[in-house]
Amino acid sequence: xxxxxMTINGRSVSGVVEDRMLLVDFLREERNLTGTHIGCDxxxxxxxxxxxxxxxxxxxxxxxxxxxxxxxxxxxxLASDGELHPMQAAFRDNHGLQCGFCTPGMIMTAVDIVNRxxxxxxxxxxxxxxxxxxxxxxxxxxxxxSIAAGAKExxxxxxxxxx
Amino acid sequence: xxxxxxHRADSVADAASKIGDEGxxxxxxxxxxxxxxxxxxxxxxLVDLTHIGDLKGVSVNGKEVRIGAMTTHAEVNGDAxxxxxxxxxxKLAGGIGDPAVRHRGTIGGSIxxxxxxxxxxxxxxxxxxxIHTDSREISADDFxxxxxxxxxxxxEIVTAISFTAPDKGAYEKFRNPASRYAMAGVFVADHGGDVxxxxxxxxxxxxxxxxEMETALSGNLSADALDGVAVDAGDMLSxxxxxxxxxxxxxxxxxxxxxxxx
Numbered sequence: 039x040x041x042x043x044m045t046i047n048g049r050s051v052s053g054v055v056e057d058r059m060l061l062v063d064f065l066r067e068e069r070n071l072t073g074t075h076i077g078c079d080x081x082x083x084x085x086x087x088x089x090x091x092x093x094x095x096x097x098x099x100x101x102x103x104x105x106x107x108x109x110x111x112x113x114x115x116l117a118s119d120g121e122l123h124p125m126q127a128a129f130r131d132n133h134g135l136q137c138g139f140c141t142p143g144m145i146m147t148a149v150d151i152v153n154r155x156x157x158x159x160x161x162x163x164x165x166x167x168x169x170x171x172x173x174x175x176x177x178x179x180x181x182x183x184s185i186a187a188g189a190k191e192x193x194x195x196x197x198x199x200x201x
Numbered sequence: 202x203x204x205x206x207x208h209r210a211d212s213v214a215d216a217a218s219k220i221g222d223e224g225x226x227x228x229x230x231x232x233x234x235x236x237x238x239x240x241x242x243x244x245x246x247l248v249d250l251t252h253i254g255d256l257k258g259v260s261v262n263g264k265e266v267r268i269g270a271m272t273t274h275a276e277v278n279g280d281a282x283x284x285x286x287x288x289x290x291x292k293l294a295g296g297i298g299d300p301a302v303r304h305r306g307t308i309g310g311s312i313x314x315x316x317x318x319x320x321x322x323x324x325x326x327x328x329x330x331x332i333h334t335d336s337r338e339i340s341a342d343d344f345x346x347x348x349x350x351x352x353x354x355x356x357e358i359v360t361a362i363s364f365t366a367p368d369k370g371a372y373e374k375f376r377n378p379a380s381r382y383a384m385a386g387v388f389v390a391d392h393g394g395d396v397x398x399x400x401x402x403x404x405x406x407x408x409x410x411x412x413e414m415e416t417a418l419s420g421n422l423s424a425d426a427l428d429g430v431a432v433d434a435g436d437m438l439s440x441x442x443x444x445x446x447x448x449x450x451x452x453x454x455x456x457x458x459x460x461x462x463x
Contacts, residue, residue, distance in 0.1 A: 058203070081234070090304075093304040099235060150300065
C-alpha cells in the first residue's frame with residue numbers, strides 16, 4: 039500500500055491505496071470525481087485526460103503513486119464561481135458533443151492545446167493535437183470548431199486579466 | 202493489473218538496489234503500464250526513474266548533444282538549443298504518439314523498450330549515438346540487438362544518450378492508419394558526406410541501418426540516388442497491416458522523402 043498526497047482542483051487530499059491503483063481510479067473511486075471517464079482499456083481513447091502539474095496526461099496510464107506530490111486538475115476543477123470555463127461554454131455553444139462521454143477528456147486536452155499553442159491556434163494544429171482523443175459521435179467537426187472558439191475566448195480572458 | 206509494489210527512486214544507485222529479480226524500471230510508462238493493464242507483464246516491483254534529477258534535461262555544446270534518459274518527448278521537441286543544433290530529432294519527438302503521451306514518455310524508456318515501431322531507435326542509429334548506462338557506454342549499432350531486445354544487462358539503467366549533430370538530417374514515417382505507429386520510419390543523417398540511414402517499423406529484427414542506401418547516398422545526397430537501390434523484403438516484417446514487399450517499398454519511399462526534406 040502507498041500513502042499518496044496530492045492537490046486536486048486546489049484541495050490537498052491524501053489516501054492510502056494499493057500501489058497498482060491507477061490515477062483515474064483514485065479520482066473516480068476514492069475522490070468521487072466521476073467526470074473523468076474510462077473509455078477504453080488500452081490507453082488510446084483520451085476520455086480520462088486530466089492535467090498533472092499543468093500538462094495533459096492520460097490518468098488511466100499513470101499510477102496514483104506516480105502522481106503523489108503533484109497538482110491535478112480534473113474537468114470538475116475548470117469552472118469557477120458557478121461560471122463555466124470558456125472552453126466548456128464553447129463546447130455547449132458549438133454543439134461540440136452528442137453523447138458527451140469523450141467530452142471531459144476533449145475539454146482537458148483542448149485547454150492544454152491552448153496553453154501550449156496560444157489563442158490563435160489554427161484548425162490543422164487542433165486536428166493534429168486531438169490525435170489522442172477519440173469521439174465516436176460527432177465526426178470531430180464541431181469539436182474542432184468548439185476548441186477554436188474556446189481558444190479565442192480564453193485569449194480575450196487572458197488579455198483582460200493582463201490589463 | 203496484477204499486484205505490484207511501487208518505489209520512487211531518488212538516485213540511480215537507489216534504483217539499481219531496489220530492482221530485484223522480477224522488477225522493472227518505470228520511465229514514462231507509456232508502454233509498460235498499458236502492457237501491465239493487459240496482464241501481459243507482471244513485474245513484482247516498479248522502480249520509478251522519473252524523479253532522478255541527473256537523468257533529466259537536454260544539453261547542447263556546439264554540435265555535441267546529450268539528452269538525459271528521463272527527458273520527455275515534449276521536452277526534447279520543445280528544447281530551443283536542440284531545435285537549433287539538430288532540428289530533425291526535435292521534430293521527430295514532436296511526432297511520437299499524441300500530446301498526452303509526449304508529456305510522459307521518455308527517450309530512455311523508448312530506446313530501452315526497443316519497440317520495432319518506435320521512432321527514436323532509427324534516429325539513434327542514423328545519428329551514430331552513444332547510449333550511456335550506469336555501467337558503460339554502448340554504441341547505437343551495438344545496442345539494438347533484436348525486436349524488443351537490447352544489449353542492456355539485467356538491471357542496467359540507461360542514463361543518457363549523446364551524439365554529434367549531423368550537418369543535416371530528416372525523419373519521415375508512414376503511420377499505420379489505425380494505431381498511428383510507424384509502419385516504416387526512416388532517419389537519414391549526413392555527417393560530412395558520410396550518410397547514415399536508420400530504419401524503424403519495418404525490419405523483423407527491430408531498428409536497423411540500411412547499408413545499400415548509405416552507400417548510394419554517401420556519394421550523392423539526392424532522392425534520385427536511391428532509385429537503383431533494392432530494399433530486400435526478406436528482412437522485413439509481414440503482418441495483417443502490410444506484407445514484407447509493401448514494407449520494403451515503404452522504406453524506400455520514406456527514405457526518398459527524408460532526403461528530399463533535408
